[in-house]
Amino acid sequence: MVKKAEKPIHRPEEAAQSLFRSKSRASIQHMFDDVAPTYDFLNHLLSLGIDNYWRSYTAKQAKLLVGKENQNPKILDVATGTGDLAHAMSGIPGSMVTGVDISPNMLAIARKKYQSITFSEGYAENLAFENESFDIVSAGFGARNFENLLQGLKEFHRILKPGGHAFIIEPMIPRNPLLKKLYLIYFKKVLPKIAGLFSKSSFAYDYLPHSVEEFPQDEAFLSILKDAGFREAEYRPMTFETSILYIAKK
Numbered sequence: 001m002v003k004k005a006e007k008p009i010h011r012p013e014e015a016a017q018s019l020f021r022s023k024s025r026a027s028i029q030h031m032f033d034d035v036a037p038t039y040d041f042l043n044h045l046l047s048l049g050i051d052n053y054w055r056s057y058t059a060k061q062a063k064l065l066v067g068k069e070n071q072n073p074k075i076l077d078v079a080t081g082t083g084d085l086a087h088a089m090s091g092i093p094g095s096m097v098t099g100v101d102i103s104p105n106m107l108a109i110a111r112k113k114y115q116s117i118t119f120s121e122g123y124a125e126n127l128a129f130e131n132e133s134f135d136i137v138s139a140g141f142g143a144r145n146f147e148n149l150l151q152g153l154k155e156f157h158r159i160l161k162p163g164g165h166a167f168i169i170e171p172m173i174p175r176n177p178l179l180k181k182l183y184l185i186y187f188k189k190v191l192p193k194i195a196g197l198f199s200k201s202s203f204a205y206d207y208l209p210h211s212v213e214e215f216p217q218d219e220a221f222l223s224i225l226k227d228a229g230f231r232e233a234e235y236r237p238m239t240f241e242t243s244i245l246y247i248a249k250k
């Protein structure tokens with residue numbers, strides 16, 4: 001008797017976890033190319049608009065730290081996506097901002113939204129810029145997706161001028177047990193369902209909670225920044241520890 005082939009069990013959560021663990025440049029690029037058309041809408045919806053505050057807070061901190069010393073800071077926004085952090089950074093007086101990303105579809109939207117900013121394709125782990133050529137490097141919600149995090153952070157360090165700063169925003173899992181429980185229910189159960197209603201790639205929103213849960217947070221991330229060569233690094237939790245800003249100095 002011929003045995004019937006077993007049907008593969010499709011478990012999006014497992015697939016998302018496995019993508020995070022074995023992610024490649026191509027798989028991440030495809031995922032973001034797919035989500036690009038609904039990325040901004042879902043970002044603002046799922047964070048209740050708070051994501052804009054996180055970017056403007058970051059730009060404000062950058063302005064405070066470097067604004068007085070440096071009249072015309074050169075800024076590179078890595079993993080710029082649709083350009084919102086690059087745009088926030090461009091509010092620093094005299095700044096010259098460039099945004100790079102691996103996803104052509106995300107960049108196409110960034111170019112339409114912000115015509116005065118230069119956007120180009122670029123890979124965090126191998127940035128096409130000279131040593132010591134930027135005053136600030138920023139990355140909003142992007143570092144988590146790097147195929148090789150340490151290599152990406154070493155590149156940030158390489159392209160910064162001595163005394164330059166990196167500003168990196170990532171989602172944070174609250175450390176308070178009750179908040180953490182509520183956050184994970186929202187993140188794992190509610191958010192993927194809402195996203196699935198709008199996005200072509202609901203997979204990306206199964207990947208999101210896994211990528212955040214498995215990503216080094218607070219002290220663990222600071223130690224990777226130090227390994228990448230930064231001599232000073234600190235973090236600032238934002239909005240009840242749902243997001244975190246890392247600031248590192250070369």
Ligand SMILES: C[S@@+](CC[C@H](N)C(=O)[O-])C[C@H]1O[C@@H](n2cnc3c(N)ncnc32)[C@H](O)[C@@H]1O
Pocket residue numbers: 028029032078079080081082083084085100101102103106122123124125139140141142145146147
């Ligand atoms: C969650 S989006 C963040 C976009 C934007 N920075 C923001 O604040 O909304 C992550 C972006 O990182 C980009 N990305 C992921 N890995 C990358 C890498 N190694 N080099 C450059 N860009 C990368 C993706 O293509 C995507 O556009």
